[in-house]
Structures are given as C-alpha cells and as structure tokens.
Amino acid sequence: MTTDRDAFEARLRQIGAERYHDLHPFHDRLHGGDCTPDQVRAWVINRYYYQHSIPMKDAAFMSRVEDPALRRAWRSRIEDHDGTAENEGGIRRWLRLAEAVGLDPDYVASCEGVLPATKFAVDAYVRFVREKTLLEAVAASLTELFAPKIHANRIKGLLANYDFADDSSMAYFQNRLKEAPKDVAFGLAWVLDHADTDEKRDMAAQALIFKTDVLWSQLDALWGAYVAPARIPPGAWQPGTGLSLQRAS
Amino acid sequence: MTTDRDAFEARLRQIGAERYHDLHPFHDRLHGGDCTPDQVRAWVINRYYYQHSIPMKDAAFMSRVEDPALRRAWRSRIEDHDGTAENEGGIRRWLRLAEAVGLDPDYVASCEGVLPATKFAVDAYVRFVREKTLLEAVAASLTELFAPKIHANRIKGLLANYDFADDSSMAYFQNRLKEAPKDVAFGLAWVLDHADTDEKRDMAAQALIFKTDVLWSQLDALWGAYVAPARIPPGAWQPGTGLSLQRAS
Numbered sequence: 001m002t003t004d005r006d007a008f009e010a011r012l013r014q015i016g017a018e019r020y021h022d023l024h025p026f027h028d029r030l031h032g033g034d035c036t037p038d039q040v041r042a043w044v045i046n047r048y049y050y051q052h053s054i055p056m057k058d059a060a061f062m063s064r065v066e067d068p069a070l071r072r073a074w075r076s077r078i079e080d081h082d083g084t085a086e087n088e089g090g091i092r093r094w095l096r097l098a099e100a101v102g103l104d105p106d107y108v109a110s111c112e113g114v115l116p117a118t119k120f121a122v123d124a125y126v127r128f129v130r131e132k133t134l135l136e137a138v139a140a141s142l143t144e145l146f147a148p149k150i151h152a153n154r155i156k157g158l159l160a161n162y163d164f165a166d167d168s169s170m171a172y173f174q175n176r177l178k179e180a181p182k183d184v185a186f187g188l189a190w191v192l193d194h195a196d197t198d199e200k201r202d203m204a205a206q207a208l209i210f211k212t213d214v215l216w217s218q219l220d221a222l223w224g225a226y227v228a229p230a231r232i233p234p235g236a237w238q239p240g241t242g243l244s245l246q247r248a249s
Numbered sequence: 250m251t252t253d254r255d256a257f258e259a260r261l262r263q264i265g266a267e268r269y270h271d272l273h274p275f276h277d278r279l280h281g282g283d284c285t286p287d288q289v290r291a292w293v294i295n296r297y298y299y300q301h302s303i304p305m306k307d308a309a310f311m312s313r314v315e316d317p318a319l320r321r322a323w324r325s326r327i328e329d330h331d332g333t334a335e336n337e338g339g340i341r342r343w344l345r346l347a348e349a350v351g352l353d354p355d356y357v358a359s360c361e362g363v364l365p366a367t368k369f370a371v372d373a374y375v376r377f378v379r380e381k382t383l384l385e386a387v388a389a390s391l392t393e394l395f396a397p398k399i400h401a402n403r404i405k406g407l408l409a410n411y412d413f414a415d416d417s418s419m420a421y422f423q424n425r426l427k428e429a430p431k432d433v434a435f436g437l438a439w440v441l442d443h444a445d446t447d448e449k450r451d452m453a454a455q456a457l458i459f460k461t462d463v464l465w466s467q468l469d470a471l472w473g474a475y476v477a478p479a480r481i482p483p484g485a486w487q488p489g490t491g492l493s494l495q496r497a498s
Contacts (some may be wrong), residue, residue, distance in 0.1 A: 068331045157414035
C-alpha cells in the first residue's frame with residue numbers, strides 16, 4: 001500500500017527526474033570533454049559564487065530555527081563548506097579546482113566577473129531561505145537528493161577528458177559524495193515528517209522546483225555568455241584574464 | 250601617546266562603566282541573596298529567552314558574512330551555546346540551572362511565560378544584527394567585555410546565598426568565564442580594526458549603547474513584574490506554576 005508519505009517522496013524525486021540540472025546540455029558538454037579550457041574556467045568562476053553563498057544560506061536558515069537540536073544538526077553543513085580544524089572545507093577545495101584550471105584563486109574568490117544572472121539566481125536562493133517557511137527552506141535543499149549521480153558522472157568525465165583533473169582538483173566532488181547523503185537523509189526525513197497536509201506538500205514541492213530553477217538558470221546564463229553563440233555581458237569574466245601568475249607570465 | 254585606537258577602546262569601555270547591567274539594582278538583589286525563590290525563577294525564565302536567541306543572532310550575523318575565515322571564527326559562539334559532541338552547550342547548562350531552582354526545564358524551554366518586554370528587547374537585538382552593518386553587529390556583541398566581572402560576582406553571590414547554587418547549577422557561568430574572553434578578544438580587535446573613521450567609531454559606540462539598553466531593559470521589566478511593586482502582565486509567568494514535577498507534587 002502506498003502511503004501519503006511514500007507518494008510525496010516519489011513526487012519530490014520526480015521533480016528531480018524532470019528538472020534537475022544534470023539534464024542541462026552544459027553538463028553533457030562539460031563531462032564529455034567538449035568544453036574549451038575557457039568554458040571550464042567560466043563554469044568554475046560562476047559556480048564559485050554558488051559555493052560561496054551556501055554557508056550564508058545555511059546560517060540564514062539557522063538564524064530562524066528556535067530548536068537547538070535542529071540547529072546542531074544543520075551546523076555540519078557550514079562546517080563542510082567553511083572547514084574545521086581537521087577539514088579544509090569545500091570552499092578551499094573549489095579554489096584548488098580553480099587553480100588546477102589555471103585561474104588565480106584570489107581572482108575567483110573575489111567574485112569579480114561572476115555573471116549578473118548567476119548572482120541574481122543565487123541571491124534569490126539565499127533570500128528564499130531567509131524569508132520563506134522552514135519547511136520550504138529545507139525542501140529547497142533537497143536537490144542534494146540528485147547530486148551524488150551528477151558528482152560521480154562529473155568525476156569520471158573530468159578525469160577521462162581533461163588534463164587538470166586529478167585527485168587534488170577533484171577533491172571537492174569526492175568530498176560531496178561523502179557529505180551530501182548524510183545531509184539529504186536528514187533533510188528528506190524532516191520534510192516528510194513536517195509536510196503533513198496537502199497544502200504543505202504543495203509548498204514543499206514548489207520550493208524544490210524553485211531550487212531546480214536556481215540551478216538550471218545558472219547554466220543557461222553560462223551557456224549564453226560562454227558557449228554558443230557566446231555573448232559575454234558587460235563586466236563579466238573575459239577569457240585570458242584572471243589567470244594564475246604562472247600562466248599569465 | 251594615545252592613539253585613536255586606544256582612545257576609541259577607552260570610549261567603548263566607558264560605555265560599559267556607565268551603562269552595563271551590572272549597575273542595575275536587580276543584580277545587587279540577586280547576588281546579595283535578597284531575591285525570593287520566585288524572583289530567581291522569574292529571572293531564570295526570562296533570561297532563558299535571551300540565551301535561546303543568541304545562537305539565532307550569531308547565525309544571522311554569519312548569514313551576512315562573505316568571508317569564510319570570519320564565519321569560521323564566529324562559529325564557535327554557536328557551538329558554545331548549542332553544544333557539540335564534547336560540550337553540552339550553554340542552553341542545556343541554563344536549563345540545569347532552571348531545574349536547580351525548581352522549575353520544569355520543558356516549561357522554561359517552551360518560552361511560555363516570558364515577559365513581552367523581554368521578547369521585544371531580545372528580538373530587537375536579533376533584528377539589529379540581521380539588518381545593521383557588520384561593524385555595528387560586532388560592536389553590539391562587545392558587552393562581553395564587561396561580562397566576566399558580573400559572572401564572577403554572580404557565582405560568588407549565588408553560592409554564598411542560595412541553596413540551589415552548586416557546581417552543576419553554576420556551570421553556565423563557569424563556562425562563560427572561559428568562553429567569553431576568547432570571543433571578546435576577537436570581537437574587540439575586529440571592531441578596532443574596522444572602525445577606522447570617526448563616523449564608524451560613532452556607529453560602533455551607538456551599537457554598544459543599544460546593546461546595553463537591550464540588557465538593561467530586560468531587568469527593568471523583571472523588576473516591574475516581579476519585584477516591587479510587582480505587577481505581572483497578562484500571560485506572563487505566575488509564581489507557583491511551571492515547577493518541576495517533584496516540587497509540584
């Protein structure tokens with residue numbers, strides 16, 4: 001017998017099957033080895049803005065949580081990104097990837113050159129978590145349900161197709177393979193427990209759809225600016241700039 | 250020679266000397282053994298609301314910080330309150346104090362019965378940190394500069410004057426004696442480094458004054474409701490309720 005809870009979980013998973021950004025052609029291109037070095041760099045620069053904003057999103061969530069136990073459970077997400085005494089953290093790992101593709105990590109960390117459309121999408125996500133219900137905020141995080149598959153494909157595809165890919169530059173994705181399942185198991189159970197009316201289930205599903213839009217629109221912006229026909233908007237990163245000193249000299 | 254930096258630090262310390270809530274008569278009464286058991290309970294119930302809000306305030310701060318290093322430095326404040334694998338955390342320690350004074354810790358944790366004036370003051374602080382500049386948010390935290398003295402006086406006064414006071418119920422204050430100096434050393438240095446114009450120094454000083462108002466007004470509300478002439482507002486804690494099961498039976 002299918003329960004409401006099972007049916008709702010299936011509904012959430014179907015949103016991923018139809019809308020997650022693993023379906024975006026940029027990822028085929030990236031993982032298949034068809035990106036130019038500058039297209040990879042543009043992806044690394046823009047995706048950094050998302051990474052850099054995620055701990056702010058998680059802190060915004062915690063700032064609205066009255067239950068110390070829920071805050072404690074959520075805190076590890078910030079630790080995973082910002083690092084701890086034992087763990088350099090996802091943001092530093094991403095900057096190692098930036099170096100591996102020939103970019104100056106300080107340039108990448110400055111967030112100069114990020115596409116305005118990337119900023120609008122990512123900032124909308126942080127604001128969503130700050131302003132919507134806790135249920136919607138947790139539901140939006142459930143794109144992590146669909147992340148292990150894309151990370152595994154990415155590691156395999158990048159290692160097969162690009163010289164920059166090695167254990168050090170892939171460390172971000174390798175770590176997310178370990179970290180994301182723990183986060184998403186907690187988040188999924190929390191959403192299934194708390195979405196106990198049709199109205200709340202609809203809100204949670206809409207929140208997850210919103211989040212898939214946030215991810216997808218970043219790749220559309222990247223494609224429009226740097227793939228074909230590329231039209232880089234004013235102020236955004238120009239190929240040939242922001243390179244690491246060794247390459248620039 | 251006195252530098253701008255030294256003069257500014259002296260100005261901040263002078264704010265504490267004139268306005269910190271160690272000067273409030275409620276604290277003389279509490280530390281001197283002159284509070285009735287119900288007055289101590291009212292203080293524990295209302296002060297809990299402040300404790301319970303502080304990690305939300307710190308998360309609100311972190312949600313606005315773009316620098317991972319600053320977020321990392323700030324994160325230990327949340328750990329100190331919410332706890333870690335090795336540390337039960339300040340909120341649980343406060344609930345042990347609640348039990349020691351005969352209150353049901355679940356009642357205290359529910360935040361029912363907290364004076365509306367306490368909530369308004371504390372919520373104003375969380376909102377201040379969410380909305381003002383980072384400099385003002387850090388400056389507001391500098392009341393910690395003045396806390397070790399009041400905590401030391403409190404431990405001594407409560408141990409001397411009340412049966413409920415022992416190592417377990419005083420653990421919150423003992424731990425704050427260890428934790429606060431590390432936080433405030435960081436916060437003070439950050440404010441002194443970043444308040445580099447007269448305008449910013451004025452803003453930081455005003456923020457610290459605001460925070461002393463937040464603390465002081467909580468004690469005024471407590472005094473008006475539970476000391477003399479006591480007038481408990483509608484909905485606030487009534488002596489004889491919210492007691493632990495042993496005492497109530």
